[in-house]
Amino acid sequence: MSSITISHLGAGYGKVRVIQDLSMEVRSGETVALLGTNGNGKSTLIKCVMGLLTPAEGSIKAEIDGVTHELAGMRTEDIVSLGIALVPEGRRLFPRLTVEENLTIGAFRRVARKVLPRNIDFCFEAFPRLKERRTQLAGSMSGGEQQMLALGRALMSEPRILLIDEPSVGLAPLLVKRTIEKIAELKQEKQLTVLMAEQNFHQALRIADRGYVIVHGEIAFAGNSAAELNENDLIKKLYMGL
Amino acid sequence: MPDPSAVLNAVVAGVLLGGFYAAVALGIAIAFGMLDIPNLSHPAFVVMGAFATWVLNNTFGIDPVLAGLIMTGPFFILGVLLYRLYHTCFESRGEAPLQGLAFFFGILFITEVVLVLTAGADYRSVQADYIGVSVNLGSVTLPLRMVVPFVVSIGMLLALQQFLSRSFTGRAILAVSQDKLALQLMGVSPTRIKALAFGISIATAAVAGSLLIIIQPVEPSIGRDFIGRAFAAVVLGGMGSFWGMLIASIILGITESIVSDMWNPSWAPAIAFGFLLPTLAFRSGGLLGRKL
Ligand SMILES: Nc1ncnc2c1ncn2[C@@H]1O[C@H](COP(=O)(O)OP(=O)(O)O)[C@@H](O)[C@H]1O
Ligand SMILES: [Mg+2]
Numbered sequence: 001m002s003s004i005t006i007s008h009l010g011a012g013y014g015k016v017r018v019i020q021d022l023s024m025e026v027r028s029g030e031t032v033a034l035l036g037t038n039g040n041g042k043s044t045l046i047k048c049v050m051g052l053l054t055p056a057e058g059s060i061k062a063e064i065d066g067v068t069h070e071l072a073g074m075r076t077e078d079i080v081s082l083g084i085a086l087v088p089e090g091r092r093l094f095p096r097l098t099v100e101e102n103l104t105i106g107a108f109r110r111v112a113r114k115v116l117p118r119n120i121d122f123c124f125e126a127f128p129r130l131k132e133r134r135t136q137l138a139g140s141m142s143g144g145e146q147q148m149l150a151l152g153r154a155l156m157s158e159p160r161i162l163l164i165d166e167p168s169v170g171l172a173p174l175l176v177k178r179t180i181e182k183i184a185e186l187k188q189e190k191q192l193t194v195l196m197a198e199q200n201f202h203q204a205l206r207i208a209d210r211g212y213v214i215v216h217g218e219i220a221f222a223g224n225s226a227a228e229l230n231e232n233d234l235i236k237k238l239y240m241g242l
Numbered sequence: 243m244p245d246p247s248a249v250l251n252a253v254v255a256g257v258l259l260g261g262f263y264a265a266v267a268l269g270i271a272i273a274f275g276m277l278d279i280p281n282l283s284h285p286a287f288v289v290m291g292a293f294a295t296w297v298l299n300n301t302f303g304i305d306p307v308l309a310g311l312i313m314t315g316p317f318f319i320l321g322v323l324l325y326r327l328y329h330t331c332f333e334s335r336g337e338a339p340l341q342g343l344a345f346f347f348g349i350l351f352i353t354e355v356v357l358v359l360t361a362g363a364d365y366r367s368v369q370a371d372y373i374g375v376s377v378n379l380g381s382v383t384l385p386l387r388m389v390v391p392f393v394v395s396i397g398m399l400l401a402l403q404q405f406l407s408r409s410f411t412g413r414a415i416l417a418v419s420q421d422k423l424a425l426q427l428m429g430v431s432p433t434r435i436k437a438l439a440f441g442i443s444i445a446t447a448a449v450a451g452s453l454l455i456i457i458q459p460v461e462p463s464i465g466r467d468f469i470g471r472a473f474a475a476v477v478l479g480g481m482g483s484f485w486g487m488l489i490a491s492i493i494l495g496i497t498e499s500i501v502s503d504m505w506n507p508s509w510a511p512a513i514a515f516g517f518l519l520p521t522l523a524f525r526s527g528g529l530l531g532r533k534l
Contacts, residue, residue, distance in 0.1 A: 052423065080429035092424035094417045105413045109429045113410060157429065 001028045002064045002083070002160035002193045004049065009058035011048050018044045019217035022058070026161070031187055031194040033204040033211035035229070037238060041217040042197035043089050046165050049195075050086050051076040064160050081109055085159035089166050089197075091150040095139025099130050102138050102149055106156030115158060123152035126186060144175040151182070155190060162187070164196045168203055176203050183207060201239055205229055213238070244504060247381035252503040253496055254382050260495025261392030262457060264488045265450040266468060267475040268399060272443035274473075275482030277436050278419045279328065280339070282346040285465030285472060286353035287444055291317065291451020292460040293361050299368040306368045307394055310452025314445040321444025324349070325437045350465075357462035365459035373456060391453035396488075398449055402442070403484050415439040416482075470511060471498075478521055 005025045012018040018041045026032045036042050047053040049060055051074050060071040064083055071079055094102055103123055107116045124131035127148040133141060138149055147167060154162060167183065168176040184207040187194050198204035205211065205226040213221040213234055223229035266288050273281040291313055298309035332342045372386035406412035414430045418439070422432040454460055471494050478493075479486030498510040 050427065052426070075431070076426040077429050077431050080427060086427050088424065088427060092421050092427070094420045094424060096420055097413070097417055101413055101416070105410070105417055105425075105428050108410050108414060153428075 001066065003028045003062070004161060004193075004195065005059075005061045005063075006045075006049070007059050007061075009045070009048060009055055009060065011044055011053055011055045011058075013044075013053075017056070017217070019048070022214075022217065022219055024212050024219055024222070026193055026195045028063075028193055029191070030209045031184070031196065031207055033201070033208035033229075034195060034197040034214060035199075035201045035204060035211050035235070036197075036214035037199055040214050042214060043165055044217070045214070046086065046163050046195075046197055048072070049079075049163060050084070051079045062161065080157060083111075083158065083160040084163070085154040085157045085161070086163040087150045087154045087165065087167065089169065091146050093138040093146055093149055093153070096137055098135050099138055099141070099149055100134040102153050103130070103156050106153035107158075109157045112156060112158040116156070119156050119158070122189075123155065126182070126189075127152055143170050144172075144179070147171060147175075147179055148182070151179075151186065155186065159190075159192065161193045161195070162190075164194065166197055166199065168198060168200045176200060180204070180207055201229070201235060248503065249500070251382055252500045254384065255388065255503075256496030256499030257492050258384075258388035258392045258495070259499055260488075260492030261395045262388075262450075262453055263468065263471055263475055263495055264399060264491035265391065265395035265446065265453050266472040267479075267487050267491055268395075268402065268484070269443040269446040269450065270472055271476045271479070271482060271484065271487045272402075272415075272439060272446070274476060276415055276419055277439055277443070279325070279333075279436070279440060280343045280346055281440075281443070282343060283350035283353060284443070284447060285469045286350045287317070287320075287447035288450045288454060289460060289462060289465040290353055290357060291448035292455040292464075293357055293366065293451070293462075294448065295452040295455050296361075296366045296368055296460070299370075303369075306370055306452045306456050307390065310394075310449040313448035313452070317448040318441040318445040321441035322437045324444065325440040329433060329436070354462050354465075361462065363461060365461045366455070367459040368455050370456065387456055391456055394449065394453055398446060399484055399488060402446070411435070411438065419482075474515060 003026055007023045009022045010017065010020050022045065034042050034045065044053065048055045049071060051071060055072045058072070062069050062071050062082060062084060069082055094105065097105070103120055104116065107113055107119060112119065129145055130149055130152060133145065138146065141149065164183065167179050171179060180203045183194065183196065196204060196208070208226055210225060211223050211229050212219050221232055221234050223232060229235060266285065270281070270284050273279045273284065291310060294313045295306050295309040298304040298312065299306050328342065328345060332345060372390055375386045377384045377386065406416055414425060414435045417425050418432050418435050425432050475487050475491040475494055479488070479490035497513055501510040501513045
């Protein structure tokens with residue numbers, strides 16, 4: 001069992017408040033989409049969950065195997081150690097390490113080291129491309145391959161909860177489609193709980209169980225199903241100018 | 243036409259000398275190339291390692307190489323503490339580049355003064371059975387006071403290379419200068435990794451110092467003699483590439499040895515650099531640096 005519950009979160013940069021009184025949850029085994037156009041606070045929210053930004057107020061609770069942890073105020077390294085991984089915006093690979101080195105470093109977490117060979121095999125099976133390019137420097141790969149590597153590297157840490165920040169950014173439409181499908185497949189095989197921030201609501205909703213629409217740092221709409229979100233007027237307004 | 247066996251001897255002497263330069267350059271390669279820490283004072287720590295070796299050898303009769311290895315412990319701790327100080331005062335405030343250089347420049351002078359005050363400005367040397375002994379291989383003479391440092395240096399290089407490429411900590415050290423935030427997301431504290439790696443970098447100075455005092459007598463400011471060559475080896479080899487650094491060290495050693503034997507010792511550095519600078523012009527990443 002693994003879930004995240006965010007309540008009354010407030011966060012920002014210096015005096016600038018980006019997120020206010022935001023509450024949402026990701027229940028065990030769900031894929032939840034965090035939808036919103038550019039600059040509405042998706043990444044800021046994710047940074048708070050990962051401890052990369054300290055919230056000004058509110059709480060972020062993660063329940064993992066029956067134990068509840070308060071993430072607000074915890075260090076990133078410790079949050080990762082709990083079994084929460086992030087595929088960050090822009091992938092953030094180690095450009096001058098090889099594909100295989102990038103994957104291996106993903107398994108730094110104690111519990112992940114023991115199962116390193118199995119997880120490497122898993123990644124190479126899921127992404128045969130990475131196997132072909134295992135000795136190549138990560139920085140020399142195409143955007144699509146880099147996104148696969150970023151996903152693989154995050155999975156190497158044996159996470160229970162996976163956060164993904166805008167996996168579709170910078171990818172051609174066909175690759176976006178494939179990446180999104182791959183996320184659904186990996187989530188199934190690894191039994192993950194997934195929170196995915198996306199601007200591309202159409203693609204995100206293909207695999208999401210539910211979703212939240214974030215506007216100016218507040219939850220503007222919580223949809224209990226992909227259908228509900230698809231039918232929502234706010235989304236139509238935001239994305240189609242209707 | 244120079245005598246071929248004299249040339250051969252000069253080349254061999256140069257290779258051995260290059261091996262020692264590599265031991266000095268190793269710590270610089272870690273600090274500059276892997277950690278982005280502008281530790282200008284590294285050669286001063288090498289000299290400090292030489293004096294520590296002198297103390298252990300003179301008072302307890304400990305073999306100089308063993309003394310160098312023993313000193314890696316205290317030097318590691320010293321390095322960790324020094325990094326903590328540097329991190330708190332400069333790095334964490336984002337004032338690293340210029341202030342950091344000034345900080346390490348200061349450490350360089352302080353170390354030298356401390357050495358003069360505690361050990362005096364005299365030349366010091368160590369005793370060991372192999373110092374003064376040479377082995378002849380055909381027409382080549384191998385002085386053991388050069389062979390032992392060469393072997394120890396290569397051994398240290400191999401050990402660290404293995405550590406960096408095979409251990410989880412080692413790979414984190416390789417990654418830390420590339421993306422700190424991403425490293426945090428792997429569950430690693432960049433500050434802890436850098437402290438540890440800088441500790442290792444200073445620990446290599448203890449070994450390099452013991453090699454230095456095996457090769458020649460040492461006085462507190464002698465670090466200035468090879469500071470340029472050690473830095474050049476790192477830059478020319480390709481920041482962060484151990485093998486590139488070793489090859490560059492050996493090229494510098496050979497050039498220097500041949501030039502001093504055949505022409506004038508004072509030309510050696512100029513000719514060595516003249517020989518290697520074009521390398522940099524054509525390969526900006528150095529001989530073997532990982533380049534995108
Ligand atoms: N490091 C930062 N410092 C200051 N302001 C920031 C920083 N990062 C983001 N912001 C601001 O916070 C707001 C939300 O940004 P972000 O969370 O990145 O949105 P999204 O991920 O939804 O595109 C934007 O107005 C952005 O300009
Ligand atoms: Mg974003």
